[in-house]
Amino acid sequence: MEEVELIIIGAGPAGLFATFCSGLRNINSVTLEGLGKYGGQMQELYPEKLVYDVQGVPKTTANELAKNMYEQAIMLKKPIKFNSNVTDIIPNNDKTFYIEVNGVKAYKTKTVLICSGVGYFVPNKLGVAGEDKYAGRGIFYTVKSPSEFKKKRVAIVGGGDSAFDYAAQIEPFATDIKLLQHNGVLRAAENSILNVKSKAWIKILLNTEIKRIDGDDNGITSIHVFNNVSKEEEDIPIDALIIAIGHKAMPNLFKSLPLVTDNRYIRVDTGYRSSIEGVYAVGDVANVSNEPKFALISVGGAEAYIAINNIKKYLSPQSSLFGEHSSNLNL
Numbered sequence: 618m619e620e621v622e623l624i625i626i627g628a629g630p631a632g633l634f635a636t637f638c639s640g641l642r643n644i645n646s647v648t649l650e651g652l653g654k655y656g657g658q659m660q661e662l663y664p665e666k667l668v669y670d671v672q673g674v675p676k677t678t679a680n681e682l683a684k685n686m687y688e689q690a691i692m693l694k695k696p697i698k699f700n701s702n703v704t705d706i707i708p709n710n711d712k713t714f715y716i717e718v719n720g721v722k723a724y725k726t727k728t729v730l731i732c733s734g735v736g737y738f739v740p741n742k743l744g745v746a747g748e749d750k751y752a753g754r755g756i757f758y759t760v761k762s763p764s765e766f767k768k769k770r771v772a773i774v775g776g777g778d779s780a781f782d783y784a785a786q787i788e789p790f791a792t793d794i795k796l797l798q799h800n801g802v803l804r805a806a807e808n809s810i811l812n813v814k815s816k817a818w819i820k821i822l823l824n825t826e827i828k829r830i831d832g833d834d835n836g837i838t839s840i841h842v843f844n845n846v847s848k849e850e851e852d853i854p855i856d857a858l859i860i861a862i863g864h865k866a867m868p869n870l871f872k873s874l875p876l877v878t879d880n881r882y883i884r885v886d887t888g889y890r891s892s893i894e895g896v897y898a899v900g901d902v903a904n905v906s907n908e909p910k911f912a913l914i915s916v917g918g919a920e921a922y923i924a925i926n927n928i929k930k931y932l933s934p935q936s937s938l939f940g941e942h943s944s945n946l947n948l
């Protein structure tokens with residue numbers, strides 16, 4: 618079992634900056650991210666949105682910001698391991714912790730910094746007949762590679778930004794796109810709606826609900842839809858169905874760690890220490906008791922900076938609380 622000084626949980630903006638800061642303070646750390654990619658909410662929920670409120674970055678997409686944060690995070694060679702879901706944190710009598718990854722005890726550590734944000738994001742399901750049966754066989758919840766839809770007849774469910782973004786992304790490849798929306802309200806950004814409406818082969822079907830997904834041994838072949846205004850029903854032949862009706866966050870439970878929480882937040886002090894010695898928490902998952910929470914990228918970064926310096930002091934009491942300015946470095 619690998620022994621380290623610090624385990625950082627999560628590679629969202631807070632965990633990425635914490636990873637960089639642990640390099641600044643020469644802490645022997647490993648960062649564990651449950652998903653196969655970095656960026657947390659930035660990549661999972663709003664990759665194409667523009668962000669304006671990060672210091673020194675007047676305007677950038679969340680995706681680009683995540684890339685830059687990752688580049689900075691690995692600059693000082695601190696490892697980040699993906700597909701590493703921390704399933705439990707088990708305290709030992711000697712003030713160390715076992716870290717269970719994907720159900721297996723994988724690390725022994727002196728400290729833990731929890732940057733798990735709002736937890737995992739799992740796509741909302743439609744909950745209709747055929748959805749589970751044809752999962753992975755023509756049903757998609759995100760678009761990772763638009764060219765995958767080349768020459769395909771595609772239906773997209775949803776009226777928000779993701780649904781319209783996906784329609785625009787696959788439009789150069791798909792032969793036919795139907796965008797299905799159930800209550801007549803399009804919530805996507807106005808420009809996205811105008812863009813999609815200008816494409817002749819994207820048809821928006823309002824007030825339309827999927828009743829059933831049909832298919833054969835090779836995957837889905839059609840959807841059975843219902844117009845909740847006209848009450849008409851029809852079968853629409855398709856090759857792929859993209860379900861873009863949002864994500865829900867799964868809270869994290871480290872069952873062996875009796876953390877004090879306030880509602881959904883891990884309660885921390887102003888040094889980002891949790892109720893358990895050696896365990897710290899920052900970013901969207903943590904809150905200083907009785908203070909309002911500013912769930913923002915730059916705030917999580919500042920919290921990570923403070924936490925890492927406190928962790929250094931905890932690990933090496935003889936060291937200074939503040940390390941040095943990064944402008945002293947020659948990287």
Ligand SMILES: Cc1cc2nc3c(=O)[nH]c(=O)nc-3n(C[C@H](O)[C@H](O)[C@H](O)COP(=O)(O)OP(=O)(O)OC[C@H]3O[C@@H](n4cnc5c(N)ncnc54)[C@H](O)[C@@H]3O)c2cc1C
Pocket residue numbers: 626627628629630631632649650651652655656657658659662663667668669670701702703704732733734735736737738869899900901902912913914915917
């Ligand atoms: C639509 C939208 C727009 C936003 N716009 C802005 C904006 O313009 N400006 C701004 O400052 N903020 C914005 N925010 C808020 C900002 O994205 C969050 O404050 C920020 O992402 C929080 O960072 P975090 O690292 O604490 O958590 P997250 O981004 O939630 O990252 C947590 C990471 O931890 C991982 N994780 C969770 N549990 C585990 C586990 N058990 N094991 C391993 N890994 C785990 C997750 O997979 C995830 O990658 C926006 C948020 C949303 C939803």
